[in-house]
Amino acid sequence: MPEGPSLVLLKEDILQFRRKKVMAAGGNAAIDVQQLEGRQLLEIRTWGKQLFLLFSGKITIRIHLLMFGSYSINEQIRLKRSIKLELQFNTGTLYFYTCSVKEMEPGWETTYDWNADLLSKKWAPRAARAKLKKIPETLVCDALLDQQIFSGSGNIVKNEVLFRIFLHPESTLGAIPPQTFTLLIREAKQYCYDFLQWKREGTLKKHWQIIGKKKCPRCDLAVQKKYCGKTRRRTFFCKNCQEKYV
DNA sequence: TGCCATGTTAAACT
DNA sequence: GAGTTTAACATGGC
Numbered sequence: 001m002p003e004g005p006s007l008v009l010l011k012e013d014i015l016q017f018r019r020k021k022v023m024a025a026g027g028n029a030a031i032d033v034q035q036l037e038g039r040q041l042l043e044i045r046t047w048g049k050q051l052f053l054l055f056s057g058k059i060t061i062r063i064h065l066l067m068f069g070s071y072s073i074n075e076q077i078r079l080k081r082s083i084k085l086e087l088q089f090n091t092g093t094l095y096f097y098t099c100s101v102k103e104m105e106p107g108w109e110t111t112y113d114w115n116a117d118l119l120s121k122k123w124a125p126r127a128a129r130a131k132l133k134k135i136p137e138t139l140v141c142d143a144l145l146d147q148q149i150f151s152g153s154g155n156i157v158k159n160e161v162l163f164r165i166f167l168h169p170e171s172t173l174g175a176i177p178p179q180t181f182t183l184l185i186r187e188a189k190q191y192c193y194d195f196l197q198w199k200r201e202g203t204l205k206k207h208w209q210i211i212g213k214k215k216c217p218r219c220d221l222a223v224q225k226k227y228c229g230k231t232r233r234r235t236f237f238c239k240n241c242q243e244k245y246v
Numbered sequence: 247t248g249c250c251a252t253g254t255t256a257a258a259c260t
Numbered sequence: 261g262a263g264t265t266t267a268a269c270a271t272g273g274c
Contacts, residue, residue: 234251
């Protein structure tokens with residue numbers, strides 16, 4: 001489920017409940033779910049991989065699907081006891097499973113950098129560039145997972161973007177040539193939108209070029225698999241095609 | 247069948 | 261107290 005583009009689809013999916021009143025709320029989330037009853041769902045917002053449900057009475061719930069989270073509408077796909085959050089509206093019921101559910105403190109909006117979201121209209125490539133310039137020692141594979149810089153980017157985006165621009169995951173930011181640096185920022189966004197479209201079509205996996213591949217689609221040599229950087233996430237790359245700058 | 251993975255947080259270390 | 265490492269969470273696909 002959970003990279004940024006999937007959250008955009010989730011939002012679209014549940015937009016049908018906007019302005020609807022919560023008739024009943026349940027689930028085993030570690031928050032007071034009862035207080036949501038009778039409240040109107042005023043707004044649905046995303047920031048990267050996070051989903052915000054803004055209710056009347058200034059109550060905001062944040063949902064993060066983490067690695068295995070899921071949701072369903074009208075139909076329970078898991079046992080009652082494993083429902084993390086259940087919101088019943090007159091027009092249907094929304095269920096969330098295995099996710100993090102958090103109630104936000106007043107003023108939470110100011111703690112988010114809304115132009116860091118790759119899938120937002122507010123996405124600001126220049127701001128991303130400035131943040132990256134401040135951490136020249138950081139490896140690009142780690143930078144692409146940094147939600148404060150590339151909010152919504154995940155391990156799929158990371159791997160595929162790096163292959164697209166033929167950049168080695170263990171390149172240090174400070175050593176990357178200007179042209180490639182610009183490409184990095186441009187393609188991070190572009191890949192998110194391609195991801196979104198492919199996910200919509202159900203063809204995302206089909207479009208993977210490097211993740212899980214044995215051979216490089218460009219040169220046919222063996223693909224490397226390594227747990228790179230401080231984040232130590234699964235990284236696939238071609239030593240031949242992806243230039244390493246250190 | 248067991249391993250591993252589109253992720254993050256907080257506890258447990260140094 | 262800082263920075264870093266590890267564990268926990270928990271489900272589905274291969």
